[in-house]
Amino acid sequence: MNIPDFFSANYAEARTKFLSACENRGLTVESHLNDTAKGANGEDLYMDVVRIGPKTASKILILSSATHGVEGFCGSGVQVGMLTENMLTLLPDDTAVLMIHAINPHGFSHLRRVNEDNVDLNRNFLDFDAPLPENPDYADVHHMLLPDDWEGTSFEAAQAKIDDYIEEKGLSIFQAAVTGGQHIHDDGLFFGGFGPSWTNKTLRAVVAIHAADCKHLAMLDFHTGLGPYGYEEPIYVGDPAGLSRALDWYGDDVTSPEAGTSSSAIVRGTINYGICESAPKASHTCVALEYGTIPVLEVLEALRADNWLYIKGNLESDQGKAIKKQVRDAFYCDADDWKEMIWKRGISVIGMGLAGLEKET
Numbered sequence: 001m002n003i004p005d006f007f008s009a010n011y012a013e014a015r016t017k018f019l020s021a022c023e024n025r026g027l028t029v030e031s032h033l034n035d036t037a038k039g040a041n042g043e044d045l046y047m048d049v050v051r052i053g054p055k056t057a058s059k060i061l062i063l064s065s066a067t068h069g070v071e072g073f074c075g076s077g078v079q080v081g082m083l084t085e086n087m088l089t090l091l092p093d094d095t096a097v098l099m100i101h102a103i104n105p106h107g108f109s110h111l112r113r114v115n116e117d118n119v120d121l122n123r124n125f126l127d128f129d130a131p132l133p134e135n136p137d138y139a140d141v142h143h144m145l146l147p148d149d150w151e152g153t154s155f156e157a158a159q160a161k162i163d164d165y166i167e168e169k170g171l172s173i174f175q176a177a178v179t180g181g182q183h184i185h186d187d188g189l190f191f192g193g194f195g196p197s198w199t200n201k202t203l204r205a206v207v208a209i210h211a212a213d214c215k216h217l218a219m220l221d222f223h224t225g226l227g228p229y230g231y232e233e234p235i236y237v238g239d240p241a242g243l244s245r246a247l248d249w250y251g252d253d254v255t256s257p258e259a260g261t262s263s264s265a266i267v268r269g270t271i272n273y274g275i276c277e278s279a280p281k282a283s284h285t286c287v288a289l290e291y292g293t294i295p296v297l298e299v300l301e302a303l304r305a306d307n308w309l310y311i312k313g314n315l316e317s318d319q320g321k322a323i324k325k326q327v328r329d330a331f332y333c334d335a336d337d338w339k340e341m342i343w344k345r346g347i348s349v350i351g352m353g354l355a356g357l358e359k360e361t
């Protein structure tokens, strides 16, 4: 199979490729149906899970895709390629790999970064009984992000306000205000939800089954949309105490939003918290892999357009179809050179994760 063929044109095709690659390797897939939603073509939506390696392994590497829905083209391609090329047959002793395909199948199918409830799942893994993180700056930008129309005077006025905000405060402050996460506007961007999502509950249950007693857990969660075209940024997430281990395993390329070295803003409620809480006995080395596509302002513009479309626009209109293409293009560079860059970097970093786990005793 050619490398570009590991990647798919849509969620349904990605799922079919993943399932058949597992079947060809004699692997049993656990499929978790999201019975609260349907796909863009009415298809059922699943989080599919496969375990490779011994049931009793005390070390586990989680490889997950599509936490941010439309970003799933990338991670799914790497997962399908790893299975197709039979690259996980010679795992180190006492080690298992848990592949989770389509953490957010609804967003993958509908070409959205959010889930069926407009929730950004990487802002949703919080203790909802405790006070939620505040992002007062979001309130200042919300009305600029969601104009009444996507063209004409209302659009132009909102655009001018955004330009003024960036001019006055800088791009990084604007990016943090928009992307840091918020729990106030459920019609807004980077909304973290008012309670645990289907994915939150399902993922916690999956990890509890497979890793409740493990001693060492590593996570590589595949994302796109930040950084230069095809570039890979390993972003350490979670307990600061684990950062030195991540640097040891993956090298000096590892960044940290808290340390100000990442292209990502500081965010709370990322999926690694749910994963770690479901494997409480383990050391945790969790990394979000960001693969670059197009410039960040264009990515934010696509997300803003998509949010507007679902709140105020018409999906069936020419404008709606153009916005959906804009979103897909922002998170998936459907080009052979990009896919080959993703594949090469992806298998390399997975190898580093396995080698890192092997060092732990």
Ligand SMILES: [Zn+2]
Residues within 6 Å of the ligand: 068, 071, 223, 224
């Ligand atoms: Zn992402």
